Amino acid sequence: MTTTAVLDVGRAAPVRAAGRTTGSRTATALLLAPAVIASLALFVYPLARIVVVSVTEPTIGLHNYAELFTDGYTLRVLTRTLLVALGVAVLDLLMAFPYAYAMTVCSPRVRAVLFTIVLIPFWTSALAKNFAWMILFQRGGLVDEFLKATLGIDYPLLGTTPAVLIAMSQVLLPFAVLPLYASLEQIDRRLVDAAQGLGATRGRAFRQVYLPLAAPGLVAAGALAFILSLGFYITPALLGSPQQTLIAQLIMARVEQVLDFAGADAIGIFLLIVTVAMALLSRWVSRRATARKEAAR
The missing domain is CATH 1.10.3720.10 (MetI-like)
Incomplete structure (x- = not known):
């Protein structure tokens, strides 16, 4: 294998590794998305709504x-x-x-x-x-x-x-x-x-x-x-x-x-x-x- 081929292989390896890392992060994000959306819709939003109502009705304050x-x-x-x-x-x-x-x-x-x-x-x-x-x-x-x-x-x-x-x-x-x-x-x-x-x-x-x-x-x-x-x-x-x-x-x-x-x-x-x-x-x-x-x- 020539020196040029060795250098090409060395440059390609990090590119492939970076591609695999990016793909892994994307797959992880897609897998977590349903759980995150469900948590936001079923837990975070209702809890935030309760906090807002408790400090704004009938008037703003504690x-x-x-x-x-x-x-x-x-x-x-x-x-x-x-x-x-x-x-x-x-x-x-x-x-x-x-x-x-x-x-x-x-x-x-x-x-x-x-x-x-x-x-x-x-x-x-x-x-x-x-x-x-x-x-x-x-x-x-x-x-x-x-x-x-x-x-x-x-x-x-x-x-x-x-x-x-x-x-x-x-x-x-x-x-x-x-x-x-x-x-x-x-x-x-x-x-x-x-x-x-x-x-x-x-x-x-x-x-x-x-x-x-x-x-x-x-x-x-x-x-x-x-x-x-x-x-x-x-x-x-x-x-x-x-x-x-x-x-x-x-x-x-x-x-x-x-x-x-x-x-x-x-x-x-x-x-x-x-x-x-x-x-x-x-x-x-x-x-x-x-x-x-x-x-x-």
């Missing part, structure tokens, strides 16, 4: 957001919703942690059974589960009769905040178990054995070694349960009462009864801000816990 913290009724509903969501997160963590821990130490056959039990709620209609709770909590229901027979308590739960709290915790329990199990499964149990070999008791090794390693999973599971419980509507509507309204019911009332779309939009944006803040906080705590774990190694 009065709709100020009302969230100045109107006594709205403030009580917001506080009640946050407390219920926090209660759901705590209850789910208390139930999910031992269950997920058991899934990491049991045999594969038992683990498959436990997985199936966790997945069963996903196969059941939300309305069916709430109607079942209504039957259990109503006057003369199984729970009511049990409380009266065993504890002597005559307190029908239907129409109360505890009923809503219990039902929401049951619905969201799988969302706490699954991420928690995924986190606990990655913990090296030999670290706990090593701590016991160095003289720590089983309880001390669990508290000082296992729990810090499980912290990212606990935070993620709790944050997920908290975020999902903020927007519940069916469960509070069926099992709660008008005197114990939560935020989703307030939004519905403002839209259907008062026609206060701007106020409802402001509440929705506030919930979105709380959700994003909780997600960022969860991520920050998880990163801190992971960094401490890596430093300990």
